[in-house]
Amino acid sequence: xxxxxxxxxxxxxxxxxxxxxxxxxxxxxxxxxxxxxxxxxxxxxxxxxxxxxxxxxxxxxxxxxxxxxxxxxxxxxxxxxxxxxxxxxxxxxxxxxxxxxxxxxxxxxxxxxxxxxxxxxxxxxxxxxxxxxxxxxxxxxxxxxxxxxxxxxxxxxxxxxxxxxxxxxxxxxxxxxxxxxxxxxxxxxxxxxxxxxxxxxxxxxxxxxxxxxxxxxxxxxxxxxxxxxxxxxxxxxxxxxxxxxxxxxxxxxxxxxxxxxxxxxxxxxxxxxxxxxxxxxxxxxxxxxxxxxxxxxxxxxxxxxxxxxxxxxxxxx
Amino acid sequence: xxxxxxxxxxxxxxxxxxxxxxxxxxxxxxxxxxxxxxxxxxxxxxxxxxxxxxxxxxxxxxxxxxxxxxxxxxxxxxxxxxxxxxxxxxxxxxxxxxxxxxxxxxxxxxxxxxxxxxxxxxxxxxxxxxxxxxxxxxxxxxxxxxxxxxxxxxxxxxxxxxxxxxxxxxxxxxxxxxxxxxxxxxxxxxxxxxxxxxxxxxxxxxxxxxxxxxxxxxxxxxxxxxxxxxxxxxxxxxxxxxxxxxxxxxxxxxxxxxxxxxxxxxxxxxxxxxxxxxxxxxxxxxxxxxxxxxxxxxx
Numbered sequence: 001x002x003x004x005x006x007x008x009x010x011x012x013x014x015x016x017x018x019x020x021x022x023x024x025x026x027x028x029x030x031x032x033x034x035x036x037x038x039x040x041x042x043x044x045x046x047x048x049x050x051x052x053x054x055x056x057x058x059x060x061x062x063x064x065x066x067x068x069x070x071x072x073x074x075x076x077x078x079x080x081x082x083x084x085x086x087x088x089x090x091x092x093x094x095x096x097x098x099x100x101x102x103x104x105x106x107x108x109x110x111x112x113x114x115x116x117x118x119x120x121x122x123x124x125x126x127x128x129x130x131x132x133x134x135x136x137x138x139x140x141x142x143x144x145x146x147x148x149x150x151x152x153x154x155x156x157x158x159x160x161x162x163x164x165x166x167x168x169x170x171x172x173x174x175x176x177x178x179x180x181x182x183x184x185x186x187x188x189x190x191x192x193x194x195x196x197x198x199x200x201x202x203x204x205x206x207x208x209x210x211x212x213x214x215x216x217x218x219x220x221x222x223x224x225x226x227x228x229x230x231x232x233x234x235x236x237x238x239x240x241x242x243x244x245x246x247x248x249x250x251x252x253x254x255x256x257x258x259x260x261x262x263x264x265x266x267x268x269x270x271x272x273x274x275x276x277x278x279x280x281x282x283x284x285x286x287x288x289x290x291x292x293x294x295x296x297x298x299x300x301x302x303x304x305x306x307x308x309x310x311x312x313x314x315x316x317x
Numbered sequence: 318x319x320x321x322x323x324x325x326x327x328x329x330x331x332x333x334x335x336x337x338x339x340x341x342x343x344x345x346x347x348x349x350x351x352x353x354x355x356x357x358x359x360x361x362x363x364x365x366x367x368x369x370x371x372x373x374x375x376x377x378x379x380x381x382x383x384x385x386x387x388x389x390x391x392x393x394x395x396x397x398x399x400x401x402x403x404x405x406x407x408x409x410x411x412x413x414x415x416x417x418x419x420x421x422x423x424x425x426x427x428x429x430x431x432x433x434x435x436x437x438x439x440x441x442x443x444x445x446x447x448x449x450x451x452x453x454x455x456x457x458x459x460x461x462x463x464x465x466x467x468x469x470x471x472x473x474x475x476x477x478x479x480x481x482x483x484x485x486x487x488x489x490x491x492x493x494x495x496x497x498x499x500x501x502x503x504x505x506x507x508x509x510x511x512x513x514x515x516x517x518x519x520x521x522x523x524x525x526x527x528x529x530x531x532x533x534x535x536x537x538x539x540x541x542x543x544x545x546x547x548x549x550x551x552x553x554x555x556x557x558x559x560x561x562x563x564x565x566x567x568x569x570x571x572x573x574x575x576x577x578x579x580x581x582x583x584x585x586x587x588x589x590x591x592x593x594x595x596x597x598x599x600x601x602x603x604x605x606x607x608x609x610x611x612x613x614x615x616x
Contacts, residue, residue: 020476041476042476044472046503047502047503047506049499049502049503051461051462051465051495051496051499052465052468052496052499052500052502052503053465054465055462055464055465055466055468055469055496055500056465056466056468056469056472056500056503057469058455058465058466058469059455059465059466059467059468059469059470059471059472059473060469060470060472060473060476061469062447062454062455062466062469062470062473063404063469063470063473063474063477064400064473064477065473065476065477067469082459083462083465083496086456086457086458086459086462087455087456087462087465087466090456091447091448091455091456092448
């Protein structure tokens with residue numbers, strides 16, 4: 001996804017001369033380097049100093065430019081958390097925070113480099129929008145939307161290639177939840193790089209005769225209720241999948257939507273079960289932490305098999 | 318150039334030989350001095366009404382702000398968002414009583430508005446909010462962030478070929494924040510010379526004397542080591558402020574920082590040097606004594 005990200009930045013730079021890209025000395029990794037090569041005068045190498053980088057971006061935004069802060073998601077959202085809260089969210093400046101190597105995608109770098117709290121942190125900030133595109137095509141559309149989106153936003157960008165999900169007809173709109181597959185037995189909801197996992201899980205379930213609906217939520221904030229409520233009202237079973245802590249991420253956002261809409265359903269939140277990650281390739285980590293297609297399908301099948309009162313308490317992966 | 322002490326009544330140190338136009342010297346200085354006394358009383362009045370605010374650090378920075386808004390900065394109070402204006406970010410955001418009293422006196426808002434200091438849903442937050450108060454160029458409150466934002470504004474000016482200056486007014490305690498030093502390094506690396514940093518060195522933070530953490534001489538050396546030029550001036554002397562700011566504006570490459578020696582609680586005898594006035598709020602009786610000291614000769 002990082003290749004698409006680098007290309008998207010260049011496309012934005014070509015469209016709008018107010019676009020400035022700031023980098024925290026990881027542009028070779030995030031691929032912001034493509035922008036640096038194309039627009040050296042609009043590229044700011046802020047160095048290994050994320051707090052200052054966010055402040056500088058806020059100053060640029062307050063003076064009529066459109067800054068994109070690019071670094072790893074862990075450093076953007078945690079090292080510079082208060083700077084984002086004060087100088088971006090509270091000041092309501094048009095800064096775009098782009099968190100690369102999100103979730104488990106940073107792989108072997110291990111726990112310190114795996115952003116598994118970023119959705120929770122950024123969703124909690126007033127004024128802040130949070131987007132996690134599901135594939136390269138959608139990432140390009142999210143970036144395109146960021147040119148005109150009013151106010152600050154956070155984009156979660158995975159490191160690794162993900163299979164294409166969307167064709168040219170797809171249109172990203174902030175807040176929208178997309179139904180990728182109809183199904184009446186269980187609703188699977190994914191976000192970011194986890195949606196393709198969910199689609200594969202649905203295929204595995206179909207082979208077992210289980211009809212899974214698949215929803216994709218690229219916009220974690222705002223998050224519209226309609227599609228979620230419609231799908232889950234029908235299935236009464238829902239599984240959320242994210243490479244993020246189950247506290248404060250997609251699962252909690254969906255739970256909140258369902259509770260507020262009085263939808264009665266059994267919810268299983270798959271994600272990091274309040275634990276840090278470790279070194280390993282993304283697909284290995286997905287196996288270990290129960291976030292692979294097979295693991296999701298297993299939970300889906302068990303959920304559908306357990307009729308009524310059979311399941312209580314926390315779901316064991 | 319090295320930082321030297323210019324506080325004991327000597328001429329400003331660190332200022333280059335050619336000095337700015339000082340015609341009608343006494344008149345403008347007297348005018349600023351009168352404004353500053355008035356603004357000091359206004360600020361204390363606001364803090365008294367609100368039962369909130371920071372008198373000590375407001376009084377120490379007032380001469381700096383008065384000089385900037387009435388003498389140095391190119392601003393249009395009737396058009397606060399004028400794009401070509403000079404900009405000011407108050408890093409020590411707790412000194413809003415000083416900032417609002419100065420902005421009001423400068424014509425950004427009617428002085429009736431000052432009654433709403435700290436009022437719920439009011440326009441005057443106890444830390445600056447750029448979306449609520451005309452003339453506030455950026456929201457602050459969390460110490461350490463202003464210099465970075467000022468660097469961003471200055472960089473935007475460079476990228477847009479605009480010629481405005483950006484003033485970052487920081488507290489001396491604030492210099493303990495790591496982000497300040499990230500911003501110092503960034504500004505010097507990029508030669509953002511239109512950014513002028515002024516440190517209100519009043520010698521006290523909330524719980525101790527600042528020199529315990531960072532003596533002025535070491536602070537000056539530290540700033541220089543980060544690639545800036547430094548001048549130390551008396552922050553209550555308008556002539557030294559005039560020369561210091563003119564010096565800071567003359568650079569084309571290395572950014573310049575003015576360390577302004579000030580007195581916490583300046584202008585009110587019983588507040589000067591008394592650490593308790595960092596956050597204490599004057600009673601009506603105390604306010605009246607301060608009024609007599611500040612405005613007595615004219616009212």
